[in-house]
Amino acid sequence: MKSERPTESVARIASMNASNDTPRHDPTRKRLLQAALEIFADKGFRDATVREICARAEVDVASVNYHFGSKEALYSEVLGFAYREASERYPYTKAGDKSLPPEVRLRHFIGNLLGRMLDDTYLGRHGKLLARELADPTPTGALDQVIETTMKPHCELLDGIVAELVGPGYSEADMHRLGLSVVGQCLMYYHSRSLIDRVYPEIIATPEDIERTAEHIARFSIAALKHLHLEKPAPHRAG
Amino acid sequence: MKSERPTESVARIASMNASNDTPRHDPTRKRLLQAALEIFADKGFRDATVREICARAEVDVASVNYHFGSKEALYSEVLGFAYREASERYPYTKAGDKSLPPEVRLRHFIGNLLGRMLDDTYLGRHGKLLARELADPTPTGALDQVIETTMKPHCELLDGIVAELVGPGYSEADMHRLGLSVVGQCLMYYHSRSLIDRVYPEIIATPEDIERTAEHIARFSIAALKHLHLEKPAPHRAG
DNA sequence: GGTCAATTCAAACGTATGTTTGAATCGAAG
DNA sequence: CTTCGATTCAAACATACGTTTGAATTGACC
Numbered sequence: 001m002k003s004e005r006p007t008e009s010v011a012r013i014a015s016m017n018a019s020n021d022t023p024r025h026d027p028t029r030k031r032l033l034q035a036a037l038e039i040f041a042d043k044g045f046r047d048a049t050v051r052e053i054c055a056r057a058e059v060d061v062a063s064v065n066y067h068f069g070s071k072e073a074l075y076s077e078v079l080g081f082a083y084r085e086a087s088e089r090y091p092y093t094k095a096g097d098k099s100l101p102p103e104v105r106l107r108h109f110i111g112n113l114l115g116r117m118l119d120d121t122y123l124g125r126h127g128k129l130l131a132r133e134l135a136d137p138t139p140t141g142a143l144d145q146v147i148e149t150t151m152k153p154h155c156e157l158l159d160g161i162v163a164e165l166v167g168p169g170y171s172e173a174d175m176h177r178l179g180l181s182v183v184g185q186c187l188m189y190y191h192s193r194s195l196i197d198r199v200y201p202e203i204i205a206t207p208e209d210i211e212r213t214a215e216h217i218a219r220f221s222i223a224a225l226k227h228l229h230l231e232k233p234a235p236h237r238a239g
Numbered sequence: 240m241k242s243e244r245p246t247e248s249v250a251r252i253a254s255m256n257a258s259n260d261t262p263r264h265d266p267t268r269k270r271l272l273q274a275a276l277e278i279f280a281d282k283g284f285r286d287a288t289v290r291e292i293c294a295r296a297e298v299d300v301a302s303v304n305y306h307f308g309s310k311e312a313l314y315s316e317v318l319g320f321a322y323r324e325a326s327e328r329y330p331y332t333k334a335g336d337k338s339l340p341p342e343v344r345l346r347h348f349i350g351n352l353l354g355r356m357l358d359d360t361y362l363g364r365h366g367k368l369l370a371r372e373l374a375d376p377t378p379t380g381a382l383d384q385v386i387e388t389t390m391k392p393h394c395e396l397l398d399g400i401v402a403e404l405v406g407p408g409y410s411e412a413d414m415h416r417l418g419l420s421v422v423g424q425c426l427m428y429y430h431s432r433s434l435i436d437r438v439y440p441e442i443i444a445t446p447e448d449i450e451r452t453a454e455h456i457a458r459f460s461i462a463a464l465k466h467l468h469l470e471k472p473a474p475h476r477a478g
Numbered sequence: 479g480g481t482c483a484a485t486t487c488a489a490a491c492g493t494a495t496g497t498t499t500g501a502a503t504c505g506a507a508g
Numbered sequence: 509c510t511t512c513g514a515t516t517c518a519a520a521c522a523t524a525c526g527t528t529t530g531a532a533t534t535g536a537c538c
Contacts, residue, residue, distance in 0.1 A: 028515080044375065046285050050496060060517050065497060067515095135374045135430045136283065147437050155438055173448075176439040177455040181424045184431070188423030191374045191430040198386050199394055200415040209412075215472055216416045223470045224463035231462045233454055267485080289526060299487050304527060306485095 029067045031057040036078045041125035045075050045138040076142035079133060083150050086126035090115050096157055102164040107218045109158055110186060114214045117190040118204060131190040155179060165225040178225065185217045268306045270296040275317045280364035284314055284377040315381035318372060322389050325365035329354050335396055341403040346457045348397060349425060353453045356429040357443060370429040394418060404464035417464065424456045 035057035039048045050071050054061045068074040094100065095109040116127025130146070137143045158179045166178060189196065189204060196204065204210050274296035278287045289310050293300045307313040333339065334348035355366025369385070376382045397418045405417060428435065428443060435443065443449050 044285075049494085051494090060515095061496085062498080062517065063515085071496065131430075132375070134434050136371070137433045143433060144437065147434060151434065152438055173439075173442050173451075174455060176442055177452060178459065180427060180431075180435065180439070180442075181456060181459045184425075184427030185420045185423040187427050187431055188419065191370075192419075192423070192426055194373050194376045194382060195386060195390065196419065198383070199391055200412075200419070203412050203415055203419075212412075213416060216413060217420060219470045219472060220417065220420045220463045220467065223466045224459045227462045227466040227469075228459065230466075231458045233458060288524085290524090300526085301487065301528080302485085310526065 026067075028057070028059050028063055032059060032063060032067060032074065033078060033081055036074055037082055037125055037129065040075060040078055041082075041129040041132065044132055044136070045071075045140070072138075072140045075138060076140050076145075079129065079140075079142045079146055082126040082129045083146050086116050086130070087150065089119075089126070092154065092157060095161070102161050103218075103222055105161050106165065106182070106222060107215075109161065110182070110218045110221070111211075111214045113183065113186040114189060114210065114217065117186060118210050128190060131187060134187075135191055155183075158182060162225060165222065166228055169229070178228075181224070182217075182221045185221070189213065265306075267296075267298050267302055271298060271302060271306060271313065272317060272320055275313055276321055276364055276368065279314060279317055280321075280368040280371065283371055283375070284310075284379070311377075311379045314377060315379050315384075318368065318379075318381045318385055321365040321368045322385050325355050325369070326389065328358075328365070331393065331396060334400070341400050342457075342461055344400050345404065345421070345461060346454075348400065349421070349457045349460070350450075350453045352422065352425040353428060353449065353456065356425060357449050367429060370426060373426075374430055394422075397421060401464060404461065405467055408468070417467075420463070421456075421460045424459070428452065 032053065036048070036053045039053050039056065042048075050064050051061055053074075054063060057063075064071060064074055068077060090112040092109065092112060095105045095112065097105065100108075116124065117131060118124065119127065133143050133146075159175060162178045162182065163175060166175075170178070202209065204213055271292065275287070275292045278292050278295065281287075289303050290300055292313075293302060296302075303310060303313055307316060329351040331348065331351060334344045334351065336344065355363065356370060357363065358366065372382050372385075398414060401417045401421065402414060405414075409417070441448065443452055
């Protein structure tokens with residue numbers, strides 16, 4: 001038996017999205033968003049409980065239903081919020097600045113992306129939440145919107161940089177594979193952190209190590225892109 | 240109030256591990272392992288339920304406790320089983336054959352690793368389960384053993400190939416970063432599958448596409464490794 | 479056939495969790 | 509001060525889920 005309240009809350013969320021984040025003074029809601037971001041990033045959607053989020057936000061468990069309508073709707077809201085905040089903390093303006101050489105732009109892109117994954121301050125949670133959602137999308141359907149509105153433009157930005165570095169003569173699919181080869185090197189530092197911490201803990205142990213890693217990824221990628229034409233595809237393999 | 244049964248089951252599991260997989264005719268247990276592998280790979284540890292696993296295996300829910308002691312112990316067993324089976328399906332013998340050139344060996348390594356991630360037949364679940372565990376380790380502690388006994392040797396194998404291709408003059412940490420740059424390109428095809436399917440679905444849509452992707456990763460990596468010495472590290476960045 | 483250990487079974491148990499409910503409280507406006 | 513909508517609250521609800529329990533069944537051995 002659903003009361004009328006969730007419908008009202010859902011409508012409120014819809015108007016929030018449509019108005020592109022109208023400023024609101026609503027301390028409870030803000031506290032919930034912040035607490036949820038921390039706990040969802042840490043534990044994922046399934047393991048995070050409404051009770052734990054509300055305890056951290058110091059509000060009553062019914063508040064999630066009142067302000068957001070459901071745990072899922074809260075998660076969707078948090079995901080969008082996370083992406084917007086990560087973009088502020090790690091902006092892509094230099095990567096998008098076409099007056100800079102493509103090598104420099106690529107370095108900025110990689111530094112930003114890796115920073116989001118590995119920043120252990122409170123803002124690193126945004127990147128972590130996104131990486132987690134990519135690896136195991138929640139049934140909320142929130143990922144589709146985030147990909148369309150924000151991640152896709154970043155993929156296109158990277159495709160442009162890659163195209164300048166590698167030169168002409170590659171299919172569209174291969175151009176995409178090139179971009180993914182760059183991005184994959186960064187994302188694995190989140191997705192395979194458990195392996196890295198056990199096998200090679202020294203390489204991202206400190207902020208300096210992280211910077212060295214970003215520089216290494218940039219160097220590896222630039223070397224690959226500039227010299228790809230020298231490596232011929234291998235002959236087709238049987239079976 | 241714990242009965243004596245779990246202790247007995249745990250001791251049985253320990254002797255299984257110690258004896259290096261003594262052959263056993265135990266249809267219920269086998270059916271549970273197989274069903275659990277499928278469902279754990281698909282849904283992860285938390286979302287998979289004992290009831291669903293038992294339904295698929297067509298056994299009673301108490302069987303998990305009887306044969307394995309707990310859901311966690313079942314998962315640990317499945318993880319080890321998954322890794323052993325994946326190694327049979329995608330062996331690393333050619334990648335480890337030092338009579339072959341390092342380029343060829345790297346191609347085999349990458350083809351194996353990517354195949355595990357993207358094989359949609361029943362055997363692909365092994366790689367998927369491992370990738371999932373890497374991204375979000377379960378509280379079972381099972382990952383430590385799998386990493387020590389099997390994944391670490393594969394990392395070392397790759398480190399050897401990389402060393403031959405890149406030549407001397409790099410620190411140990413940088414050698415590790417190089418290996419990870421290769422592995423990361425493969426792993427992202429699992430971990431970021433949700434993004435790829437939405438943004439660039441065409442690049443791993445068919446088995447032929449997957450092969451092209453493996454070839455691309457090999458080519459990118461070989462180009463990078465062979466020409467890394469031509470790319471100087473960028474100057475230190477402020478802030 | 480009887481005995482005994484192993485195995486299976488359905489029901490029960492104890493705990494967890496998202497959601498709902500109706501009352502109480504709060505804050506703004508008249 | 510009263511009214512009214514918004515918000516918060518604690519308790520309850522309905523469902524889910526890993527685990528336990530004691531009885532029933534099975535299979536091997538004598």
